[in-house]
Amino acid sequence: MDLVKALAVSASGMSSQGVRLRVVAENLANANSTAEVPGGEPYRRKLVSFRTVLDREAGVETVSVDRVGRDQSAFETRFDPGHPVADADGYVQLPNVKPMVELVDLREAQRTYEANLNALTAARTMLMRTIDLLRG
Amino acid sequence: MDLGKLKLFASITGRMEWLGDRQRVLAQNIANANTPDYAPKDLVEPDFASHLRSGGMLRMRVTDPSHEVGGGGAAVRQETVKSPFAATISGNSVDLESELRKVSETGVRYQTMVNLYQKHIALLKTAIGRPGG
Numbered sequence: 001m002d003l004v005k006a007l008a009v010s011a012s013g014m015s016s017q018g019v020r021l022r023v024v025a026e027n028l029a030n031a032n033s034t035a036e037v038p039g040g041e042p043y044r045r046k047l048v049s050f051r052t053v054l055d056r057e058a059g060v061e062t063v064s065v066d067r068v069g070r071d072q073s074a075f076e077t078r079f080d081p082g083h084p085v086a087d088a089d090g091y092v093q094l095p096n097v098k099p100m101v102e103l104v105d106l107r108e109a110q111r112t113y114e115a116n117l118n119a120l121t122a123a124r125t126m127l128m129r130t131i132d133l134l135r136g
Numbered sequence: 137m138d139l140g141k142l143k144l145f146a147s148i149t150g151r152m153e154w155l156g157d158r159q160r161v162l163a164q165n166i167a168n169a170n171t172p173d174y175a176p177k178d179l180v181e182p183d184f185a186s187h188l189r190s191g192g193m194l195r196m197r198v199t200d201p202s203h204e205v206g207g208g209g210a211a212v213r214q215e216t217v218k219s220p221f222a223a224t225i226s227g228n229s230v231d232l233e234s235e236l237r238k239v240s241e242t243g244v245r246y247q248t249m250v251n252l253y254q255k256h257i258a259l260l261k262t263a264i265g266r267p268g269g
Binding site (some may be wrong): 001002003005006007009010012013016017022049050051052060061062063077108114115116118119120122123124125129130132133 | 153155156157159160162163164166167168169170171172174190200232235236240242243246248250254256259
């Protein structure tokens, strides 16, 4: 039944956006995580990409997380000779996480999640109306 | 009595199936709102005039067993819609607002069909002498 399939599709969209929210939270939490050893790499920002999956059994196109990649942009450096992981010249490398970008991403994920939730509620209402026909 | 044999119930059920199918397609679009290179899809609206022309209602007469039955193509056809809104850098052109508008529109139409169905059941019940149900 198509409405039940619609529920499954919306659920897949919600879980994918959930993964995205998790990654954004990881990025924000690690916005200040420097390397563990002097001269090492600090936390590198994570990025989520999605892909369409054809669910052959149900004949619907659901969505899933394609892969969680790493942002290859340059790290920020700060002159701080007293820092435990500062290199020989006194510079510390900071993660390439920009809180503002993360917050925008967070808001977009939230918006898409809500849209999926709305689609799910609409499909569910339609299903319930059909079931109500039995009581007629 | 098989309600499906009554033309009216058959068309209401057909319409409900179409709307349910469309709801699934719209749910796919919304779920893929952030998938790179995804273009939104929609179902082709059944149109009475083109339905007539394609021979859905007016079938050719079969007067001999060797005749082919003409007309009556696929009931629904899925097509990719060109979104008037600019696509994002990732190549995705799903517009959440217009998808949600379609979702609620589909819901309202479905509700109309369910109400019609109920009305006609009540009508049948009146005819067999059980007014109201």
